[in-house]
Amino acid sequence: MSTRPLPLPGPVIGLDLGGTKIAAALVGPGGTVLARHTRPTPATEGAEAVLDALRDAARTVDDGATAIGVAAAGVIDPRSGMVTSATDSIRGWAGTALGTGLADRTGLPVACDNDVRATAGPELAAVDGxxxxxxxxxxxxxxxxxxxxxxxxxxxxxxxxxxxxxxxxxxxxxxxxxxxxxxxxxxxxxxxxxxxxxxxxxxxxxxxxxxxxxxxxxxxxxxxxxxxxxxxxxxxxxxxxxxxxxxxxxxxxxxxxxxxxxxxxxxxxxxxxxxxxxxxxxxxxAPLYGHDAAVIGAAVLSTTVPLHRPGVPQ
Incomplete structure (x- = not known):
């Protein structure tokens, strides 16, 4: 089975948030990675610091992006954009308004989901039918x-x-x-x-x-x-x-x-x-996608789950 072009209409920022690092990528039409950036996760500094770090990582790779997709650790409800449950690998992460919090910081619409579901999205798209x-x-x-x-x-x-x-x-x-x-x-x-x-x-x-x-x-x-x-x-x-x-x-x-x-x-x-x-x-x-799987999957979220827009209350 081989990969196929992914349904991205324009450049989208994909963010992969884990307990130790944040990976960011600018993903172009078809799923091509155009730019990459990695930084540590401020996991002990609280949710606001993590949202600020996500914003800064997104800005580092941004070049005309139309949206942001976030593949995040924890139990994520993509419809509400909330972190509904999380371990202490990121302090204070449970209860965070991830979608609107990042949208307000960046001025871009944000889609978010659990990191594993996001990574699985392109694998589903590769199946015929x-x-x-x-x-x-x-x-x-x-x-x-x-x-x-x-x-x-x-x-x-x-x-x-x-x-x-x-x-x-x-x-x-x-x-x-x-x-x-x-x-x-x-x-x-x-x-x-x-x-x-x-x-x-x-x-x-x-x-x-x-x-x-x-x-x-x-x-x-x-x-x-x-x-x-x-x-x-x-x-x-x-x-x-x-x-x-x-x-x-x-x-x-x-x-x-x-x-x-x-x-x-x-x-x-x-x-x-x-x-x-x-x-x-x-x-x-084994998965079809390599080390970019999570950021590509995050970017694809912008086409598959609700977008949370800046200035719109949770």
Whole structure:
């Protein structure tokens, strides 16, 4: 499957907001990146400082942009432009009026959504047909996701649709989750989750997931078990979701799937064993877009979700 030109009528600024950095790009018609800029996120300074940093990043790449799209960390409601929930990776981020706050600062209309849904938008556009369905998972420090059915991205109440990391997972039974619950997929399938499982199994520390992957490649049993357990937990959850939603395509991105074939093969095997007969030929694939995926997806939001305009009350 190859990428196709994206429906951008003119230059749009795409912003990718994470807990550590803000990536900005000027994206031209068809999805071509014309300019890039990166700066740290002032994550400990409060929401107003983050909005100011987004404004400054946008100005750095602006050259006649007609709108701004923001792919943001947290639970984002694109209809209201509000951050409805967030972790403490950005202090005071929950409750922020992202759409109108940035529009008032820049004078440009602003579209916004959760970063994973935004990244999934171009992946949906690459599927043939205007009623395509997509299941997208981003497995890294956390486990995020996006669901699209019949050509439409699902947002759900308060913008929470797609948070697949908080599905119950038998492998995570009894483990506390960052959301305040317990036994969720994220605490066993994310990078930190796999690393923590390895430390419990091996009785020794690992500074990061890559260390666990290297030890697994050397044949260490505890490392192999940790990687395979996390991968199988993710694969089973995605297979179950595929049965529920009937996607035309399943995409698995993020840093964790890049640790090697041990992980990818275990995830794929668990995924395929869950599938009902009509879906038996479905297989997870890697994303089509590279390191610009989030900023391109952010820019595309300006054509798919509501625009919040300067001077218009929330």
């Amino acid at each position: 205007d009623r395509a369905s997509l299941l997208f998972a981003a497995i890294g420090t956390g486990v995020g996701g996006a669901l699209a059915c019949d050509g439409r991205m699902l947002h759900g109440a308060a913008g929470i649709a797609g948070h697949i990391g908080h599905l119950p997972s038998p492998e995570a039974a009894g483990l506390d989750c960052t959301c305040g619950g317990a036994g969720h997929l994220e605490v066993i399938a994310s990078g930190p989750g796999i690393t923590a499982l390895y430390e419990r199994l091996a009785g020794r520390t690992a500074d990061r997931l890559q260390t666990v992957a290297e030890r697994a490649a050397q044949g260490e049993d505890s490392a192999v078990r940790a990687v395979v357990t996390g991968a199988r937990a993710a694969g089973r959850a995605l297979g179950g979701l595929a049965n529920a939603f009937g996607p035309d395509r399943v995409v698995v991105g993020g840093g964790v799937p890049q640790i090697g074939p041990l992980y990818w093969d275990a995830l794929t095997d668990a995924f395929t064993h869950e599938l009902m007969p009509p879906l038996r030929r479905l297989r997870p694939t």
